[in-house]
């Protein structure tokens with residue numbers, strides 16, 4: 001039984017979300033001046049390391065796998081990633097020069113490196129930052145009397161509400177025996193999952209481009225079969241993961257750069273010379289290239305929030321109204337040159353033509369980025385009707401993501417170089433054919449274009465990103481929590497948006513079903529943010545949103561200690577501490 005005096009918090013998953021939660025909990029506890037000696041924080045993570053999680057894991061990535069945001073937009077708080085790079089500049093230049101050179105190929109001596117807050121650094125470097133800050137904040141917590149326990153290489157298998165708290169069952173990977181511990185509060189920060197099982201396919205298909213080591217051994221096998229022949233490798237998905245897959249496949253070759261550091265050509269080696277890489281997606285284009293934000297005086301999308309916009313327009317805005325406002329905003333600012341149609345159907349005959357245009361950083365793209373990003377940040381998705389949400393998810397989200405989440409210029413230049421070296425080509429699969437890619441025992445065929453053409457592939461890498469359908473979540477923990485009613489899939493009328501149900505729009509507290517009364521209620525124990533939660537993809541998949549969520553959960557947990565230890569203490573007093 002748990003001691004009544006000790007408050008026990010558990011963070012499940014220590015990727016960016018779990019790390020942000022730990023850092024902000026420690027910060028807020030210290031600021032609260034509470035006696036921390038009766039607080040225990042337990043972290044449970046199935047990887048060896050705490051901090052990087054899936055997208056930033058040094059061991060699973062290549063230096064060429066870049067963050068899709070500039071340094072100043074990626075931090076646990078303030079401009080801390082950049083500050084950390086500056087603090088550790090000399091040490092990093094010595095220890096991980098490859099993670100610096102890739103972003104600054106023009107730098108002759110890496111010892112002279114000056115971190116650039118506008119640059120895109122490798123995700124592995126961001127992972128090292130997260131790992132370092134995780135360790136540092138654990139030390140700070142200990143110095144302030146908190147008890148900390150970390151379980152790594154350890155998977156949480158199940159959980160259940162009890163009268164004493166939330167009982168979590170977890171197991172070390174090498175052990176057959178599970179342990180159960182009871183906590184006052186639990187954060188589920190379990191992040192990304194892959195619902196495609198490798199066992200569904202034979203070894204011609206790779207179900208994820210990560211980790212790099214797996215892709216590399218897969219590629220080696222592909223190249224060994226029928227040694228002298230050209231290998232046609234298809235990549236399904238042209239977003240950031242698809243680009244990572246392409247860069248992984250050509251890792252043994254070399255990009256050449258001009259004196260400004262731009263990638264100008266690709267020099268193939270004995271392996272890459274045999275490759276024909278075909279990038280496939282429904283729209284057939286890569287995301288736009290990220291440029292500096294422009295100042296734009298909004299004329300139609302004038303308000304900061306969607307709620308205010310509806311108030312101003314004096315009516316409920318439908319999905320079509322939103323598309324119309326985007327169209328008007330774009331047309332007005334571009335004197336009619338671009339509108340929604342050009343966003344959904346980029347006027348280019350190929351991905352290469354569009355990449356070449358994007359790489360010149362045209363004003364049009366900066367405008368589209370600005371407008372689409374503003375609309376997403378207005379959080380309009382939550383106000384759509386279920387049938388509109390369904391339509392948005394199936395056919396429109398792709399256009400928003402492709403334009404609102406652009407790629408670094410360096411990646412675009414590398415893709416152009418690969419096209420020009422004759423190694424890369426692209427295919428537009430279209431939105432109509434669900435089975436454009438057919439994998440049979442004897443063949444792998446991609447059907448595309450009008451009139452229809454066919455492409456026979458030797459290998460296929462699935463890199464189309466995250467499916468949010470909870471019914472296909474592969475982990476026992478999530479399956480079991482949903483089966484027990486401790487979590488609920490978020491459903492609106494009959495449409496399941498993907499992700500779990502939370503209390504209201506701005507809370508991260510999970511909803512549950514009481515097993516006795518079948519009533520839906522707020523879980524007294526569980527919180528969650530990140531990929532597992534509803535609307536994440538549409539509203540909160542950027543670093544600052546994770547930080548905001550971590551601060552909110554930390555605030556709830558500190559509040560819980562106040563309630564437990566000083567029930568007479570009002571929340572307003574506590575809020576003053578965190579202000």
Ligand SMILES: Cc1cc2nc3c(=O)[nH]c(=O)nc-3n(C[C@H](O)[C@H](O)[C@H](O)COP(=O)(O)OP(=O)(O)OC[C@H]3O[C@@H](n4cnc5c(N)ncnc54)[C@H](O)[C@@H]3O)c2cc1C
Pocket residue numbers: 012013014015016017018044045046047052053054055056066067068069074123154155156157189190191192193240241475477529530531541542543
């Ligand atoms: C390829 C890729 C690139 C991205 N690049 C960027 C970028 O450049 N910039 C940006 O802002 N965003 C980026 N994102 C978005 C990304 O979602 C967030 O930045 C963030 O890293 C998500 O962190 P997380 O902690 O929620 O999830 P994750 O990083 O997935 O971490 C979850 C952790 O939980 C652990 N875990 C899961 N289940 C269990 C269990 N049952 N028991 C114990 N441990 C468990 C996992 O091992 C993992 O370490 C990227 C996403 C992807 C997929």
